[in-house]
Amino acid sequence: MSFSPIPINEGVKYTHVYTERGKTDSLCVSFRIPLDERNLASITLVSKILLRGTKSFPNTLSICRECEDNYGASIDIAFQKRGKELALVFMLSYMRNRFAFEGEDIAERAVKLLSEFIFEPYLKDGAFDPDYTEREKVALCAQIASLKSNKPAYAAYRAAQLMCAGEPAAVSIYNCADLVRSLTPAELTAFFEKTVKSAPVDIVYAGNADKDRILELIKRHLPFEPRAGIRRSAVRRRVPKKVRAFTEEAEASQSTLVMGFRLGGDIERRHYNDFLLFGAILSLSPVSKLFMNVREKLSLCYYCSGIPDRHNKVIYISAGIDAENSEKVQKEILKQIDDIARRRISETEYNNALSYCVSALRSQSDDVSSLCSYYLSHVWRGVYRTLDEECEKLKKTSVDGAVEIAANAVLDTVYLLKGSIDANNRKAL
Amino acid sequence: MQITGKRFDNTDEKYTRVTFDNGFTCYIIPKDVVSAYAAIGVHFGSCDTVCADTNEVFPVGTAHFLEHKMFQTRKGDAFELFADLGAAANAYTANDKTVYNFSCTENFYENYGILLDMIFNAHYTKKSVEKEKGIIAQEIMMYADNPRWRCHMNMLELLYGKCALSADPCGTVEYIRAITPELLDRCRKIAYTPDRMVACVCGNVDVDRIIKQTEKALKNVKCGKGKTFLLPEITEKTVKTRHAEYGDVASPIFNMGIRLDGGKARADIKEFAAVEIIMNLLFGKSSDMYSELYEKGLFEAIGDGCQTERNAFYANVSGVSMSPDAFKESVCAKIKGYAEKGFDKTDFERTKKAIYGDLIFSYESPESVADSVISFHMENDDFFEYPAAVASVDKEFAEEFFRERFLPENICISIIFPKEDVK
Numbered sequence: 001m002s003f004s005p006i007p008i009n010e011g012v013k014y015t016h017v018y019t020e021r022g023k024t025d026s027l028c029v030s031f032r033i034p035l036d037e038r039n040l041a042s043i044t045l046v047s048k049i050l051l052r053g054t055k056s057f058p059n060t061l062s063i064c065r066e067c068e069d070n071y072g073a074s075i076d077i078a079f080q081k082r083g084k085e086l087a088l089v090f091m092l093s094y095m096r097n098r099f100a101f102e103g104e105d106i107a108e109r110a111v112k113l114l115s116e117f118i119f120e121p122y123l124k125d126g127a128f129d130p131d132y133t134e135r136e137k138v139a140l141c142a143q144i145a146s147l148k149s150n151k152p153a154y155a156a157y158r159a160a161q162l163m164c165a166g167e168p169a170a171v172s173i174y175n176c177a178d179l180v181r182s183l184t185p186a187e188l189t190a191f192f193e194k195t196v197k198s199a200p201v202d203i204v205y206a207g208n209a210d211k212d213r214i215l216e217l218i219k220r221h222l223p224f225e226p227r228a229g230i231r232r233s234a235v236r237r238r239v240p241k242k243v244r245a246f247t248e249e250a251e252a253s254q255s256t257l258v259m260g261f262r263l264g265g266d267i268e269r270r271h272y273n274d275f276l277l278f279g280a281i282l283s284l285s286p287v288s289k290l291f292m293n294v295r296e297k298l299s300l301c302y303y304c305s306g307i308p309d310r311h312n313k314v315i316y317i318s319a320g321i322d323a324e325n326s327e328k329v330q331k332e333i334l335k336q337i338d339d340i341a342r343r344r345i346s347e348t349e350y351n352n353a354l355s356y357c358v359s360a361l362r363s364q365s366d367d368v369s370s371l372c373s374y375y376l377s378h379v380w381r382g383v384y385r386t387l388d389e390e391c392e393k394l395k396k397t398s399v400d401g402a403v404e405i406a407a408n409a410v411l412d413t414v415y416l417l418k419g420s421i422d423a424n425n426r427k428a429l
Numbered sequence: 430m431q432i433t434g435k436r437f438d439n440t441d442e443k444y445t446r447v448t449f450d451n452g453f454t455c456y457i458i459p460k461d462v463v464s465a466y467a468a469i470g471v472h473f474g475s476c477d478t479v480c481a482d483t484n485e486v487f488p489v490g491t492a493h494f495l496e497h498k499m500f501q502t503r504k505g506d507a508f509e510l511f512a513d514l515g516a517a518a519n520a521y522t523a524n525d526k527t528v529y530n531f532s533c534t535e536n537f538y539e540n541y542g543i544l545l546d547m548i549f550n551a552h553y554t555k556k557s558v559e560k561e562k563g564i565i566a567q568e569i570m571m572y573a574d575n576p577r578w579r580c581h582m583n584m585l586e587l588l589y590g591k592c593a594l595s596a597d598p599c600g601t602v603e604y605i606r607a608i609t610p611e612l613l614d615r616c617r618k619i620a621y622t623p624d625r626m627v628a629c630v631c632g633n634v635d636v637d638r639i640i641k642q643t644e645k646a647l648k649n650v651k652c653g654k655g656k657t658f659l660l661p662e663i664t665e666k667t668v669k670t671r672h673a674e675y676g677d678v679a680s681p682i683f684n685m686g687i688r689l690d691g692g693k694a695r696a697d698i699k700e701f702a703a704v705e706i707i708m709n710l711l712f713g714k715s716s717d718m719y720s721e722l723y724e725k726g727l728f729e730a731i732g733d734g735c736q737t738e739r740n741a742f743y744a745n746v747s748g749v750s751m752s753p754d755a756f757k758e759s760v761c762a763k764i765k766g767y768a769e770k771g772f773d774k775t776d777f778e779r780t781k782k783a784i785y786g787d788l789i790f791s792y793e794s795p796e797s798v799a800d801s802v803i804s805f806h807m808e809n810d811d812f813f814e815y816p817a818a819v820a821s822v823d824k825e826f827a828e829e830f831f832r833e834r835f836l837p838e839n840i841c842i843s844i845i846f847p848k849e850d851v852k
Binding site for chain 1: 439440441461462463464506508509511512513514515516517518519532533534535560561562563564565567568570571573574575576577632676677678679680682713714715716717719720723724726729730749779780782783784785786787789790792793794795848
């Protein structure tokens, strides 16, 4: 039996996931808005400013003390890029009331705090506090600047920039330092108020409270007004005319190779499980083709792994290598994808990859916050299969879909971040 | 075989602990979940470099290399054997231990059988050992390129001098080139013995079945008692307070360490709990110091932790700061102030409550529970007694410990400045 989100208001949906497992509950509230650099810069900065204060708890100190006093209840504010869309997610987690020392109502206190983050952030003269805003700009810009010291992450970022320029996949906070600096408290407040007022809202709860109790808490503390729903529009596939190769240098002893492939099919919905299976056969499972061949058989690297971006129909393969082995590694990666496309997948490889995917999915029911995230992502996708139903469907996935995805994978970009330090001369080794 | 069971009513947790006649210990923690996780920890880590009984030397990097090769068995590559049964396996090497684990949602007992088999019956060839060297060399380079890792290792060297505690657990490229199958065999013979091992099984499992299966597997194990290893030799009695270098970072990064062993060979669980509370009171987001230093722009982001392994016992705080030296100076001044005035009672009790809440959160994950049980066992402690240990730390105990160990001369800072800053 599929699950059905309950409409609370026009454009506001609630999903209740009952589980006896665990000792904590999770409640998440998401807003979806269009992805562009301005929205991304605003959302990133706002998510930091919100943590600085609410109406009743006007600074980080008082917020954190409130959370600690409520048995370590936590609120994370995160965002996800999903193709042409950006999702802002408030994730609340708290210990169940039965573990409290003195029978306190942890749940209501936690939801009240969440409500203040959304409806009553700390404002000065009707806008975010200018001091908080400036301070968070500095912190965010420092974070943006630090990307370069993480070589694998920097290489993945550069590959996406070069390969997908002008596409949603290349919209990145790491391009937005100037934009971040230019945003004013008034602009950011208007942006956040508009988001809360008009962006489609999805609320998911996972825990052992009954539905009426949570709906009551939502009614009392999260009174969202009606708003328009969202129109889905998928990212279109782009096929490169020829493979582009880029090399840049970095101060490192190891080089990082990233190969970016364009994928086909409706991998967000219809071919979703095929894509999971393809990823597991190729690179994600501990006995994947890349692990077993590029690493174990040829000893060319310590890691060689896929970074899937299904919303943009792209997969990047990244490996830390010796620059002199770059050609060899590229050839082997291509061979492994070609082998999948030619159905050179043993029964064992298929079974292992499938059970890896099923096991990863099933175990999400053991962790309340993972369970919450599973249902939220399915609500976003418009796929209303329960976790058990999704597992059953996944189990029936044949190898054909993975073969088709590999056959349609087209190499677009080869990016090498070449280490400029001679490993033999590095004294620290 | 000795079986003990414990139930902790306040946290709703229970476990069965079995100590087999050959010294192998197994904790079994059933949970109402679909997955199960098992890990075997071997009391042999990167710091175990000198055998006290035979004087043999195994340089840093040996334990880690062995970890890579233990997955090869006579029945084939254990990664593949696990995968054939739907499990995902992994391993890691720490200063004081090497841990092998897997998780799955089906065929648990068959997978547990593979884990028990590989831990005693690894089988690698000279060729496969040679091939592993290329992989591990890349792993060493990957870490060497990571400024945060380098900053952390430099901090350990300030605290303990150049010794096994401050060396990269992977070893050096030069050293691993010299490793032979014979050396690895020798290592296994003296360190991979049942009395130096602890297993923890957590999740959707049956206690009796695990006991029977473990007992049966151990019957076939033909090895004697393990040897003893010397504690890492700490070459510096006093802490060196500062090291700075230039690297490929955009803003200065730092790692500030506080050596807490006080000359004792090991910390007890109550002292460890006291340090966790103190670090939260000092550097947690709810602390006065965090807010004050953040508002002054003395750091952009920080994270803290505390660690006890073998004879190392330290706390550290790391992050990004435009003025790391000023950050340290302010922290030292604050520490002096707390030493004089003591902690606020309300802050102290609230912090304890938050740590209790965090522990309840951590009990949800079979992986987190099993890894913690193994880590605590290696220190002769019991993870499930930790909430009680936190509760038992009163303000007076914490303040006394704080005044005795959080001394300015025990505090160091390792910094990496951006290369662009070289004048």
